[in-house]
């Protein structure tokens with residue numbers, strides 16, 4: 315094969331590859347339709363955790379303001395048809411199972427990854443519905459994305475089907491943060507209430523007495 319023919323052949327191959335990529339390649343990021351079953355959307359990388367500041371119905375919400383408390387952090391959105399209500403119900407039931415002394419040292423934070431629809435007004439009703447100890451928070455899309463990235467949370471807005479409101483696929487772990495603000499454990503979606511209570515008590519330590 316002459317040098318010229320070689321380059322023509324290489325060019326054709328490259329063109330075909332580009333055409334294939336343009337029309338057929340779909341990156342494997344979540345299921346394309348509806349709300350995923352729990353766990354179908356994998357966490358985006360290793361969760362590092364760390365402090366963050368978002369907006370809540372009560373004003374600025376900074377994770378560092380909860381030092382000394384055990385924080386349970388969940389990412390989702392209020393229009394979620396099933397996964398978020400299930401997770402938040404379990405969280406609420408776990409909080410209800412705690413003694414008043416324990417509960418005083420625990421805080422639930424629900425971060426909306428759908429700030430477009432989840433206004434502070436919506437969050438102020440939605441989060442405490444599951445337990446008064448759960449506060450809603452969100453921020454600009456860029457800020458929410460940054461917090462989600464640090465916790466290894468993945469989420470993706472889906473194309474609306476017909477005239478129905480769009481859904482947002484999202485990973486569905488509950489993040490346990492210890493009294494020092496460190497990410498201590500992840501609870502999978504569907505974790506039994508008793509397990510959540512156990513994890514909270516483990517982090518409270520000292521039988522729930524303040525350290």
Ligand code: NI
Nearest residue numbers: 390394397398
């Ligand atoms: Ni959800």
